[in-house]
Amino acid sequence: MEPNETAPDSDKLDRIIDARMKLKRRFEEAIQNTPSMADDKPLGSGPPNRHGMPQVPKSQTVTKKWPVLDLGHHPNIPLTKWQLAIDGEVEHPIRLKWADFMALPQTNDVSDFHCVTTWSKLDMAWVGVRFADLAALVMPKETATHVMCYGFDGYSTNMSLEEALKSDVLLVHTVDGQPLPIEHGGPVRMITPQLYAWKGSKWIKRIEFMAGNRLGFWEERGYSNTAYPWRNDRYS
Ligand SMILES: Nc1nc2c(c(=O)[nH]1)N[C@H]1C(S)=C(S)[C@@H](COP(=O)(O)O)O[C@H]1N2
């Protein structure tokens, strides 16, 4: 390869890194101040987890099984038809096909899953794309404060950007070394290890950045807007 052929690539990489660092600086303080990182009297039991909270949040029971919870309709999306739209209050809205998504930097992480119906599943091994890396691609406008995530089944759920931009929030396609099963949201779902699991849309198809907050499916029906497990913050 000629030296000049590598120039556009390293330019592109520089731009990506730049965008990520800019976004990180913008939200770092807000992220550090979220309840699941900053609360000094978190509710729960067990040794501290990696963000300093008791491993098992209050009123949760650890399960080995992985229950299925959703609205009862499991959309079957072939990879050839799969698309993810990221739009709203962003500089560069995009629509990713499967190959585009898999070509993005992939993150491996092990995290816990806390369901509001009182079970927790610990140490799940995930592979996927960081929400923060997707956000750096589209670049949220200064006015963006929250996101709404939509599933192919008609589901929706909202959260603040300081929660969504945490480094353990991923759009995952692989769990414990296997493709994410359809009943758990495959081909791709979001996970939010520091919030109750209903904030992670299964079969995710769209992320809308918003200049303010709106309520998602369960939030409209009395579930908490914020969903902090270590505050036992389940219903509003
Ligand atoms: N698209 C979609 N995502 C969803 C839901 C849903 O009904 N549809 N249910 C939520 C709820 S209430 C929970 S507890 C988790 C459950 O994920 P699981 O079925 O993989 O355990 O998914 C969340 N994400």
Ligand SMILES: [Mo]
């Ligand atoms: Mo749930």
